[in-house]
Structure formats: structure tokens, C-alpha cells
Amino acid sequence: MLTLGASNPKALYLHIPFCTTRCSYCAFYSEPESSWRGFQETYVSRLEQEIAGVVQETGGFETIFIGGGNPGSLTCEQLSRLLVAAKSNQCSEVTVEMNPETFSESYFPLFEKKLVTRLSMGIQSMDDSVLRQLGRNAKVEDNLRAIALAKKAHGLYGIDLSFDLMAALPGQSIQMALQDIDTVVSLGDPGHISLYCLTVEEGTDLARRVSERELKVWDDDGQMELLERLWNRLGLLGYEHYEVSNFARNGRYCKHNLVYWDLDTYIGLGSSAASFLQSESHSWHYSQKQDLHPFAEGTLFSGYEKEMLDSDQLVEEYLMMALRTNRGIEKNLFKTRFSLDFDSLFSKTITNFDPLWYNDTSHLFVLSKVGWMVLDEIVLRLALQIPQPLDRH
Template sequence: MAAFENGRSVLIQPTFLELVPPDRPCSLYVHIPFCHAKCSYCAFYSEVPPSNGIDNLFLDRLLQEVSEVATTRSAPFETVFIGGGNPGMLPVSFLVELVSAVTSIGKPTEFSMEMNPESLQESHSRVFEAGLDRLSMGIQSMQDRHLKTLGRNTDRHKNQKGLARAKELQDTYGFRLNCDLMTCIPGQTITDACTDIDELVNLVVPDHISLYNLTIEESTPLARRVADGRLVVLDEDRQADMLESCWDHLSTQGYFQYEISNFSTEKASRCLHNERYWRLDEYVGIGPSAAGTVVSAGQAVRTTGAADVHRYAREKAFSTYGIYPLTPVESMNEHLLMGLRTSDGIEKDAWSKRYGHRFDELFSERIGLLARHGQGLFTNSNERFALTRAGFMLLDSIVLHLSQTLEDAPS
């Protein structure tokens, strides 16, 4: 947007609602930053609500913002993900209202919600009836000693009970089910990690499994325990062995790896919402600390909600979001990092249309160096550039190697 002041053109930053694409394909992420307790490895913003429950002002503001964003659209959202935190802590009646506000403009192709197993109740059937069609459950481990290391507010029995309830609801409502698992936990063995996979498959047969490598984040309780010697982190070779063993084991159980941390039983079971993230498609983020990326006047724009529940609930709607235009180089760097996480890799034609620079012209020299120094790390065709499984193991290094080209890239 532009206005004129004293005869000069002055750039005016659009408001949050003005950034929402009215008819282009767009996804929606809604962040619920509440947990019963903070896990020892978690560096994300979250709050433990007071004993008298979650502030109604927060619930009112969240529903208001989601409703207003929905009404700016003339077409349904492509995909929707309600994440956290633990959305299962919110009242079922509110979750029904939230889902209904989103689907009032039409049903998305995929509608996911994250939930911890101990929070799933029979009454959540109403949320599936309202339009939810995919559930993502944070299991992390099926073994008490590893759950304790992670500081999870649950145990093996609660996980089993939550999974059993998920299966009962799934039998009735037919929704898709993802389960998150964690690997490379201090003290975990390859047998432990593979046993977690087996138990999940025996209990519920999820059509999707997300398998994450534990990262020790600074300033977390887990990092402090590692620093003072109470926990010993697996070395890089053992972590690599564990990941590859788990990947192999998932394959034998009928799961296909389509992203470095994500596995599905078939193409139709992939997480469509996350695939839109990895392609850098547009999505709106609502809630404290929620991020979004949209295009305004041909430029990518990042929105970020303030990590403060109390400000969010009490200040004017949409006033707690920062709006940050991304430079072409920032967008290309992010595209490399996200796109190369996937087995499909980066589509060269889409890259050229988005940035006005051919992928091969930018990266051919660096790709040549990569080929000479490491065999079997990638596939490179006229259509796309993608990493192999061996390349996934070196993802960060490869992205850094390629991104050095962009320091001198034309704008």
C-alpha cells in the first residue's frame, strides 16, 4: 500500500487482516500455548494455566480473530492445523465453536488438531462431528523412564489409554491419525526406539508417524541436566545409527519416508498442511507466538504473534502481531531449508517462477562441488533437486553449502 505525503510516496504497512489473501489458496494455523506442565526439552513459548482455568478473555479473543480472518476469505482454507501446546486443554464446547468458525466458509481439504493422549476424551467426538478430520497425538515414547527424562506429564498407561480412546473414536468418525515419537533420548537404545514403533502399530496402526530427533535446546531444564553431567547425550554416530535403524524399521512396518521426520502409509496419508509449509505456500498464523507467511504486493511477509497470553487477551484484536517483509534472499534460504527436508525436494520450475532466477544457474557450481565430495547425497533432474536418505543425514551442512551462493545472488 502507498500514500502520498508532501508530494512523496510513503509506504504504509498493511494491517494484519489486509494481509489475509481473500481468494488465493491459503492455510490457517491456530496456536494454543497452554500445557499442563512444560516438558524439560521444550524451548517454545507456553503457559501453565492457573488453577481456575484458562482466561475467558483469551478464548473470546482467539475465537474473534479466527472468525474475522475466516470472514475475509471468499474461499475455504486449503488446510487448517490447531496446534500447541495442548489444544486438548480447552473446553470441548469452545473447540467446537472454533472448528465451526473455520468451516463456516467451507470445509478445508484437511483439518488437523494436536492433542496429548491424556487429554483426549469421549466428548471430543463433538469436535470431529464439527469438521475435524485429522488428529495428531504427542506420544514421544511408550516407556516411562524416557518419558521421565523428557519431563512429559504422562506415563505409559496414560499413553495406552489415550491411544485406545483414539482408536474407538477413529472407528466411528474415520479421521486420520498421526503419532509423534522422539528418538535419541539420553539413555535410549535402538531397541527401545524400535519397540516404541512396534507398540504404536500394534495398538492403533496410525496412518502417519512423525519421528523427531531430540534436540538439546539452550536454557531448558534438559540442557542444564546435560551441562552438569546428570545426563549424557548420545554422540553423533550413535544418533545417526539410531535414526537409520528407526527409518529402516518404519519401512518394514509399511511406512514411507516423505520428509526427514515424517512417514506415511500411503501418499494420501501425508500431512497436507505441513507440505504447504515445506513448499513455502501461504498460511495465516493466529494466536500468541504463532507465525504466518503471506504474499503482499509480490513480496513474502512474515507475521509473528507476541509470546504473551496476557497481552493477547487484553489488547486490541490483531494488535500483538509483528509484520516483517522478507527479502528475496531470506525467502530463498528458507526455501532451501524447508524444501530439501522432503523426498520431493525443490521443484525447479516453481523456484524460477517465484524468484525470477533459475535454480540451476544459481546452484550448479555448488552442486558440482557437492557431487565431487560426496557420492549419493542427492538426485538432480531437469524438474527437481532432492536429497537422498544419505543427504538427509547431512541436511544442515548441505543447506549451508548451497546457501553460500545466495550471499552474492542478484536481488
């Protein structure tokens, strides 16, 4: 059962686990249309009531993000109800994800009424053969139509635009990936781009095809070369590389994701949604364990499981999040937050890092772009230096 206690979350995430079909690489929880058709209304009804209960307790949120799955599986009216319950017009940023094949002008009232201020769209690739390999429902013609519609919405209502692209895809060349960036920027002129390397997640259809050698994925050296080329191209186009996988023009950062990267408080509602909450003396996660049907038919706030976090777990999560950003770690804030001295804890380990990986001053520790390439290794080596409670040894 979810209860907030003394916590006052800054951000709200709503998970819509509906997709037409499942992409081959996707490890997020979603259900195909054959499973959710007829359950949209009961799912939305419970979500709407949970939102209202949380807002009554907290007063509202600074940012809201509706993701999935594909929120475009809901009607404009259903999305409006969720956002009205969340009092979204009081937020500084409200993002909704949309898949290109389901985005239409029927959703424009969300922008006109200022219920949504930011549209995030998963383009992924501008090549039909690559899209087929990914199991995407959208074709290039769907992407082109959706980009044009998104730009129209930006012109009419001033919403921010963000497009997702994927790299290191089977059958994709460096030149194809560069062309994807050029096409999306020239046609959509987005203020924000997310660029992700393909990850082969266990249990996905992609993982099966790779293990059975139906598909060949890029090796680490190839990915590093590709990312360097793509990151440079985005820089030349005026995008600031402000997080490992995210780029913004003119400071159009995703404020909602900054909450995650700052390890600030947020609450997630809906199937598989996660929360991070804090009081003066404790920190904890909630995770929603109910799948679509149990959630839609369940009692309010049931299915949310609580996990308390030790101080060492909290520091490890902070390292993992903060080092993803170009702001890195401010050492005075680290000491205030965790009562630990950053240099005393990590300086010996850092001296053994490749100097090209980082910039270290008396005030800041920030990874370079080269360091971002080996982020997991860096975080692991630092995490080993965190003092752990006796019951964790």
C-alpha cells in the same frame, strides 16, 4: 497490527499455549496451568473473533491445525467454537493436537460433527523412565489408553491418526526406540507417524541438565546409526518417508505441513503464532509477540509484528523447506518462482557434495536419506551462493 493486504492464505494455524506443566525439552511457547487457569475463556474469545475477521476477508482455508501447548486444555465446546468460526467443514483437513493424558471421549463430538478430520497425538516414548526424563505428564498407561481411544475414534468416524515419537532420548537404546515404533503401529495402526530426534534447545530445563552433566545425550554418529535403523523399520512397516521427520501410509500426508514445506501462504493466530504471506510483489512474516495474558486481554489483531522478506531470504527459506521433502526441488518451478536458474546458481557447489547426499537430474534436485542426515550443512552451503541485495552484504 495484522492486516492481510492482497494475500490469501491457504492454511490457518491456531496456537493454544496451555499445558499442565512444561516438558523439559520444549522450546515452544506455553504456560503451566497455574498461569492460564481462568484465562481460557478470554483467550478463546479473542481468538474466535480474530478467526471470524480473517475468514470474512479470505473466505476460509484449505487446512487448519490447532496446536500448542496442549489444545486438550480447552473443552470440546471451546474448540468447537474456534472451528465453527473457521468454517472447518469446508476444509480438506482439520488437525487437532492432543496430549494422551487429557484425551477422552468428551472430544468425540468434534469428530462426529466433522469439525476435526485428523488427530495428532504426542506419544514420544513407551517407556516410563524415559518419559520421566522428558518431563512428560503422561505415563505409559496414559499412552496405551489414548492410543486405544484414538483407534476407536478412527473406527467410528474415519478420522486420520498421527502419532509423534521421539528418538535419541537419554536412557533410550536402539532396541527401545524400535520397540516404540512396533508398539504404536500394532496398537494404533496410524496412517501417519512423526519421528523426531531430540534437540537440546537453549533455555530449556533439558539444556540446563545437559550442561550440568546430569544427562548424557547421543552424539552425531550414534544419532545417524539410530535414525537409519528406525527409518528402515518404518519402511518395512509400509510407511513412506516423505519428509525428514514424517512418514505416511497410503498417501496420508499431513496436508497442512505440506503448505509449510512448499513455502505456501499461511496465517497463525494466538500467542507466538507465525504467518507467511505474499502479494504479487512482496513476501512477509507476521509473528505474534504477546504472551498469554496480554493476548487474552488485548485488542483484536494487536501484537502481530510484520517483517518484510528480501528475495534472497525467500530463496533461502524455500531451500530449507523444500529439501526436507522427498519431492525436493523442481527446477522449472524454481525458475518461475524466483527468476533464477537453479543449475547456474548451485551446480558448482553441488559437485563438491558427497554423491551419496543427493540425486540431481535436469528437472529435479532431491536429497537422499543420507543427505537428510546432513541437511543443515547442505542448506548452508547452498545459501551462500544466493545473490544478496547490496544492503544485506
